[in-house]
Amino acid sequence: MIEVKNAGYTYEGAARPALSDISLTVRRGEMLAVVGHNGSGKSTLAKLLNGLLLPQSGDVLVDGMNTKEERLILKIRQRVGMVFQNPDNQLVTTVVEEDVAFGPESIGVPPPDIRKRVDAALAMVNMQKYADRAPHMLSGGQKQRVAIAGMLAMQPEVLVMDEATAMLDPEGGADILEIMRRLNRTEGITVVMITQQMEEAALCDRMVVLFQGTLLADDAPRKIFRDEAMLVCAGLNVPAMVRLRNALNSKGAALLKEPINVEELASAIAARAKARHTQ
Ligand SMILES: Nc1ncnc2c1ncn2[C@@H]1O[C@H](COP(=O)(O)OP(=O)(O)OP(=O)(O)O)[C@@H](O)[C@H]1O
Ligand SMILES: [Mg+2]
Numbered sequence: 001m002i003e004v005k006n007a008g009y010t011y012e013g014a015a016r017p018a019l020s021d022i023s024l025t026v027r028r029g030e031m032l033a034v035v036g037h038n039g040s041g042k043s044t045l046a047k048l049l050n051g052l053l054l055p056q057s058g059d060v061l062v063d064g065m066n067t068k069e070e071r072l073i074l075k076i077r078q079r080v081g082m083v084f085q086n087p088d089n090q091l092v093t094t095v096v097e098e099d100v101a102f103g104p105e106s107i108g109v110p111p112p113d114i115r116k117r118v119d120a121a122l123a124m125v126n127m128q129k130y131a132d133r134a135p136h137m138l139s140g141g142q143k144q145r146v147a148i149a150g151m152l153a154m155q156p157e158v159l160v161m162d163e164a165t166a167m168l169d170p171e172g173g174a175d176i177l178e179i180m181r182r183l184n185r186t187e188g189i190t191v192v193m194i195t196q197q198m199e200e201a202a203l204c205d206r207m208v209v210l211f212q213g214t215l216l217a218d219d220a221p222r223k224i225f226r227d228e229a230m231l232v233c234a235g236l237n238v239p240a241m242v243r244l245r246n247a248l249n250s251k252g253a254a255l256l257k258e259p260i261n262v263e264e265l266a267s268a269i270a271a272r273a274k275a276r277h278t279q
Pocket of ligand 1: 011012014017018036037038039040041042043044045
């Protein structure tokens with residue numbers, strides 16, 4: 001789907017590269033987490049994925065199309081949509097449905113098709129009821145859902161979410177995550193979740209860890225969470241439930257499974273208690 005090949009990028013006047021020699025494949029249909037501490041290069045990588053920035057060394061290919069080819073850039077941006085952190089910066093009109101229609105209009109989609117796309121996109125983020133509302137009256141999470149609908153109306157294959165839950169309250173963030181997981185599973189949309197929240201990464205199929213512009217790890221979240229020291233070096237941590245399981249084991253709990261969320265840890269503890277009981 002997207003291939004990043006030995007990509008490097010240094011901002012003008014910066015002392016060190018924001019990204020150096022990054023190679024990474026975003027596979028069709030997966031939900032990929034990109035994690036990293038502040039300044040590790042996450043947003044720079046996000047912008048390389050749809051040609052908002054061009055790599056100064058190496059290449060980025062979207063379905064085989066090189067982002068350096070100017071004539072392909074609109075096609076690439078349509079295929080790879082981006083949602084940013086601040087919902088207020090992404091809404092441009094005074095009515096929700098107009099906002100969602102903005103993208104398709106700008107690429108000349110015929111009006112009856114625009115209507116269909118807007119309705120479908122708002123339904124996918126559970127915002128149909130708000131179609132005629134003013135975006136500034138919505139909560140942060142609702143605004144972010146409208147921003148996602150605006151991207152969905154462009155019928156992208158990939159959605160890159162650059163810390164799209166970071167400014168929301170926990171409930172708003174959880175809604176967005178659930179919507180993204182559903183869009184990924186039922187609509188087949190490839191999702192790149194950029195985040196500093198390990199709990200969010202734990203919901204993804206695969207995760208990559210960035211540190212000072214380099215790629216430290218690329219594997220299933222469950223495997224990456226085994227290397228707590230590596231994540232701590234990168235200025236991150238394992239999810240709270242992984243820490244709790246490790247702490248319990250250090251006190252002799254002997255939990256064999258590797259739970260990464262509350263439900264899994266609860267099951268592991270319950271299974272262990274049952275085993276003790278029947279011993
Ligand atoms: N426009 C810019 N001009 C100069 N340097 C920049 C610019 N944008 C980012 N940088 C630098 O490039 C590096 C990577 O930044 P980037 O925004 O990609 O990191 P990030 O992981 O997204 O950080 P954050 O968690 O703060 O969003 C940082 O050292 C940052 O200071
Ligand atoms: Mg960023």
